Amino acid sequence: MEIKVNESTCTGCSLCRGVCLYDAIEIKEGKAVIGETCVFCGACVESCKFESIEIIGLDTEEKDFSDYRGAWVYLEAHGNKLADVGLELLSEGRKLADNLKVPLTGIAIGSGIEKNAMIAFQYGMDKLYIIDDPIFENNIDDIFSKALVQLISKHKPEIFLAGATSFGRTLAPKVAAILKTGLTADCTGLAIDDEKKILLQTRPTFGGNILATIITRNARPQMATVRPHVMEKIKTARDTGGISGDVIKIEIDPENFKTKYKMLGTETEKGEKINITDYEVIVSGGRGLGGGEKFELLKELAGTLSGVVGASRAAVDSGWISYPHQVGQTGKTVNPKIYIACGISGAIQHLAGMQTSDIIIAINKDPNAPIFKVANYGIVGDLFEIIPMLIKRIKEGKPLV
Amino acid sequence: MKIAVCIKQVPGTTDIKIDPETNTLVRQGIENIINPFDSYAVEEGVRIKEGLDADDKYKGESEVIAVTMGPPQAEEMLKEAVASGVDRIVLLSDRAFAGADTWATSTTLAMAVDKLEDVKLVIFGKQTLDGDTGQVGPEFAQRMNIPFIGYVSEIMGISAKKIKVKRLAEDRYEIFEIRLPAAISVIKDINTPRVPSLRGKMKAKSAEVLVWTASELGADKDEVGLSGSYTQVVKIFTPKMVYDVSMIEGTPEEQVEELFKNLKNLNIVS
Numbered sequence: 001m002e003i004k005v006n007e008s009t010c011t012g013c014s015l016c017r018g019v020c021l022y023d024a025i026e027i028k029e030g031k032a033v034i035g036e037t038c039v040f041c042g043a044c045v046e047s048c049k050f051e052s053i054e055i056i057g058l059d060t061e062e063k064d065f066s067d068y069r070g071a072w073v074y075l076e077a078h079g080n081k082l083a084d085v086g087l088e089l090l091s092e093g094r095k096l097a098d099n100l101k102v103p104l105t106g107i108a109i110g111s112g113i114e115k116n117a118m119i120a121f122q123y124g125m126d127k128l129y130i131i132d133d134p135i136f137e138n139n140i141d142d143i144f145s146k147a148l149v150q151l152i153s154k155h156k157p158e159i160f161l162a163g164a165t166s167f168g169r170t171l172a173p174k175v176a177a178i179l180k181t182g183l184t185a186d187c188t189g190l191a192i193d194d195e196k197k198i199l200l201q202t203r204p205t206f207g208g209n210i211l212a213t214i215i216t217r218n219a220r221p222q223m224a225t226v227r228p229h230v231m232e233k234i235k236t237a238r239d240t241g242g243i244s245g246d247v248i249k250i251e252i253d254p255e256n257f258k259t260k261y262k263m264l265g266t267e268t269e270k271g272e273k274i275n276i277t278d279y280e281v282i283v284s285g286g287r288g289l290g291g292g293e294k295f296e297l298l299k300e301l302a303g304t305l306s307g308v309v310g311a312s313r314a315a316v317d318s319g320w321i322s323y324p325h326q327v328g329q330t331g332k333t334v335n336p337k338i339y340i341a342c343g344i345s346g347a348i349q350h351l352a353g354m355q356t357s358d359i360i361i362a363i364n365k366d367p368n369a370p371i372f373k374v375a376n377y378g379i380v381g382d383l384f385e386i387i388p389m390l391i392k393r394i395k396e397g398k399p400l401v
Numbered sequence: 402m403k404i405a406v407c408i409k410q411v412p413g414t415t416d417i418k419i420d421p422e423t424n425t426l427v428r429q430g431i432e433n434i435i436n437p438f439d440s441y442a443v444e445e446g447v448r449i450k451e452g453l454d455a456d457d458k459y460k461g462e463s464e465v466i467a468v469t470m471g472p473p474q475a476e477e478m479l480k481e482a483v484a485s486g487v488d489r490i491v492l493l494s495d496r497a498f499a500g501a502d503t504w505a506t507s508t509t510l511a512m513a514v515d516k517l518e519d520v521k522l523v524i525f526g527k528q529t530l531d532g533d534t535g536q537v538g539p540e541f542a543q544r545m546n547i548p549f550i551g552y553v554s555e556i557m558g559i560s561a562k563k564i565k566v567k568r569l570a571e572d573r574y575e576i577f578e579i580r581l582p583a584a585i586s587v588i589k590d591i592n593t594p595r596v597p598s599l600r601g602k603m604k605a606k607s608a609e610v611l612v613w614t615a616s617e618l619g620a621d622k623d624e625v626g627l628s629g630s631y632t633q634v635v636k637i638f639t640p641k642m643v644y645d646v647s648m649i650e651g652t653p654e655e656q657v658e659e660l661f662k663n664l665k666n667l668n669i670v671s
Contacts, residue, residue: 001627001628036499039499039500040499141549142548145543166570170550170551173536173539173540174540174543176504176536180631183631185533185534217631260548261577265575267567267573267574268573275571281669329530359667374646376647377647378648379649379660389654390657393658394670400658401652
């Protein structure tokens, strides 16, 4: 495969150079020259007004995938409870299934999961596959991937979606690798191409500063993961009345599902909520807090809002709070309904982890802090004055002015 | 014990913006660096080796090899890994590798690790700064048919046959024991990478890079790069981020009251 510049039509206008994310294009003697760092993303091909750039040698022959039909959603569960992310994906999957005029199927695997899995019918699901066995008590990827691969190989869905949780982000790549198909991580947009009826998978890259739309070529199912809270959970009444539907229980032979992983135990941080991506409200603290004990104030505010405490890298590196709370490029990417940034200046690395939150509230002493550029509401002030007052206002319900 | 660390060179910042006037990417002064998560992987590999060397049973048997797939300039990053304590460095470089998605990347890395022979542990960073997928580790492990544990925050023990790790799940830590060979991905919590010593830097200068091309890996051109990928980028664009910033002014009391009203409108408080 190679990428070629037609020297007779290239004007050296450098438009292509401007769109190249990989800094692979140079203009030499009035012509574009494409270098070693090119990854064939095709951005330059599209940018060229003179149709001078061409990627050749790529096998574009389209295989026939007409025997793959339907949209599937993996309903991740913790213990015997479904995680919200699966229900969010059903709501999104419903739109895709409607567009394609195919059924929407959920797959629940767990121990004692059957009863709780039924609620998924309220979110637009037509059909449910259940594997309910004590060997699936803990989310262990080798046996879960084996079960999923067996089902997918047998029923051939065209689309398979899973949550980009810490479990899903290991499980889905394994399933994709066994099935030998593509997988797009952390999609923020899913759509069907009207003409080709294929899945368009849009995801942020370069820390959210660039969006890329990706397709699955030459393989099925088209697999994608989506982070929790990115899609909206929508209840829909189906023809079934939304309370039941086609339920298929799969019996498995536990002998065939022996894990290679020995789980020796689990640990939780004492009294700490560390699954911060699960919460709709995050109250985050940064360098402006000045000390670990000051996080108590944020915890109190988070408590009154049924939320959880997050932190900037500076706060974690200072040892004020543990790493599972860190939001940003080297920590977690969160998208809660409300993100309250307290004493966080808003370095680009932090913004990369929270700028897709629905509503951002920033409280900072410095009116020039970059956090105010991405905030919906900004308060320039002393957080040690503002936050106690806010807690009091919420708790006591008495207007302050 | 042979330990491989898979690392990647990435742009030093993701702060890539579009110049609104020329509609082109602004990427002035962006340096390429080792993917920050991979620096924890390198450090952990070196620490495991040092730990094993301190044990009479395993003394002098271990080796850490850093492997990267990338353009020739990735050599610089590999040399820095030597300064941090890595013994050998391998660069997988070939135009045929370009445009690889996570699957084609894991295929290429798997071929290289196979070629290194008898690697017992493969360490990845949890994800890269540019691609952000975290998929290469698990896809690689599946291809090699070895166990994989992601988001490892502590290695609790390692012997010739087994490794015991603690990993961060959504709401808890999980402790696993798996047999070697195996692959893991590590998070920032696991260590603080060392500052290279002067001696390390000297060693890095004279370090030799093993360069392997597609044919040296025995790779069919259809297995690697864009040709070997199941996914393909069809469009790249910048998100339209329009932030409607409203600054809440006034006395602290007025500010809090206004903020409270907004929270109420958002149904967060009653």
